[in-house]
Amino acid sequence: MIRKLIFTTISLLLLTTGCAAQSSELEAEARLFAEPLPNEVPVHDHDDHSHEHVDESAATAVMQVVILPSELAVGQNRMAVGLLDANDQMIAEADVHFHYFDLTDPAAPELEQEADAQQVQSPDGLTTIFTQERSFDRAGEWGLEVQAQLASGETAVQRIKFNVAAESTSLLPGEKAPRIQTPTLADVAGDFSLITSSWEPNPALYQLSLDEALGNGKPTVLLLATPAFCQTRFCGPAYETISALAEQVGDAVNVLHVEVYAGLPDPSQTDWQLAPVMDAFGLSTEPWVYVMDGEGTIVYRAEGVFTLDEITAHWQ
Template sequence: MKVIKIYLSCLLLSMALLNLSCSQEINSKTNIPKESSSAKTRIALAVSDLSIGTHRLAFGIIEPGIGPIKNDEIKLETFFLQDENNPLLKETLVAEFQKWPVGNKGVYTSMATFDRAGKWGIGITYETPNGLIERASTVIDVAEKSLAPFVGDKAYPSRNITNAITNNLYELTTDPTPYSPFYEYSIEKTITERMSSLILFASPAFCTTGTCGPQIDIIKNLHSDFSKEVVFIHVEIYENPADITGDISNASVVQAVKDWNLPSEPWVFLVDEDGIVRQRFEGLATYQEIKSALTQNNFITGK
């Protein structure tokens, strides 16, 4: 049966470094900006679906002999590579470190805008634990259009399976501690009935990135705080999760994942009462990141 393809080659490479979601480990380049003496610094991208528009960039930094860099914030520059010898500086930003709720891991995030498709460069400047200023860079591909629904797009009215179909939650999710409020509504129903929703696509037990379990726990905490204002939905990635029995080759992807054309997992989408995607998060997003987006888009009152 068909199994979801989640950029396996990039995933296997990065998991050994940061346990990042769909990461790419790329050696630092020498063109944007010029390298410091530490030429082996690695930028591990935690997002893959980049297109024209404003995106949440998420990445880790690996310093040889030191490991992951976890400063509070770093300088981030983006460049359009009209040619490698003449990169065009587009933005100078601050990327903040987002500590994950488990272990001693995390990623840097910043909202970056790409105004055209093609090759782009990311340049970072940061201070190492021993006080040195280091620089590194990498190249990314920006597409004309995202694979998954983008901010401003109409959400697809998927008919994901709910507890109206079965009372056995283990038929709806691979979460070892299923949370029944996540399975009360289909995406179609929230759109039809004009309800704001938070939709999580993830497979807690079979997540190849190792971040789906922590993500669903974060969403449970958000539900506890904001369930009166937002409908929370979890869509399992695979059909018949109870039948997989540890062998992912027996799995097939649910229709909702196909509807939304998701290239990776986990994903979180915020959909307003008009059925419009107002924010999206590829890879693990922290409680505070999602809460801030809920507040900024008037899903919650900001308590």
């Protein structure tokens, strides 16, 4: 568990502190790709814009790609990458396009899918990532080519390999959420310090236990985060997003927050033991948000940075 937390922490911190040491590693992986496939159709028309493919040989900007999910598995996933420039600084503004390659035969990469990426920014504006929802139907090695049109007018292309697991260690969209009891404000006689590490707790997030929420026929949004003890720095912004959501939707949707660690107000006293809900979802990193429909089926999940729009789009 500690190893996975550290891995995810390092990946996310790269977006704000840079990763000079990783540059040569990423470049080495890119060289393992074959030459870019020829583009028979150079322009793709979308609803509101056209995407022009970038010729890798003509790309003028240096770019590093960091793949952020702690796990990608067969089934529905949220691909997310962070982009760094030649000075190891986060790229915050860009039009980004993904090309996915099937690397079943590494010597002959096959272009399997392409899609525009969505720009997602943390509420504090300090971190920007680029995401796309997609399903993988095969375990094994895959390749991602990231094409970016930068705000400066320059273009950049980078390729990186990643692995897709045959089975996820955590619950995926399409599976039923576990009907597990989680602590409520009533359980602790109104003492917020026993159920949340948030500095400004929102009472609306602690009115229902998860099993109660999943049984009342309404959509449910569950945030698993620990603002005061976060291994990344995204639990606080995630809490702000979920708190704003609760105010926006009122009683129409169940919105809950559950802490990652047991033993509040001081998890160190229980040796940083994970809360039962983390084990029930198969998680060992944070923060995570899960969205369930009125029947308790998981319809969406996101790790790290996410937006209100991403969440609300999945219970309509």
